[in-house]
Amino acid sequence: MAGKFHRVKCQNCENEQILFDRSSTVVLCSSCGGNLTESTGGVTIIHGEIIETLSDQ
Numbered sequence: 107m108a109g110k111f112h113r114v115k116c117q118n119c120e121n122e123q124i125l126f127d128r129s130s131t132v133v134l135c136s137s138c139g140g141n142l143t144e145s146t147g148g149v150t151i152i153h154g155e156i157i158e159t160l161s162d163q
């Protein structure tokens with residue numbers, strides 16, 4: 107059940123930040139405060155553009 111980290115570009119302001127795809131909470135853009143993820147029943151939906159997926163250890 108290992109999740110992955112993704113580098114995601116915000117749709118609103120093009121800020122890039124790294125987030126975890128199994129986060130149980132909504133992740134907000136650190137720059138504009140927009141939602142980068144939405145959590146629906148354990149599945150995390152990523153709204154931004156995934157630039158890069160980082161391998162889990």
Ligand SMILES: [Zn+2]
Nearest residue numbers: 116119135138
């Ligand atoms: Zn943003």
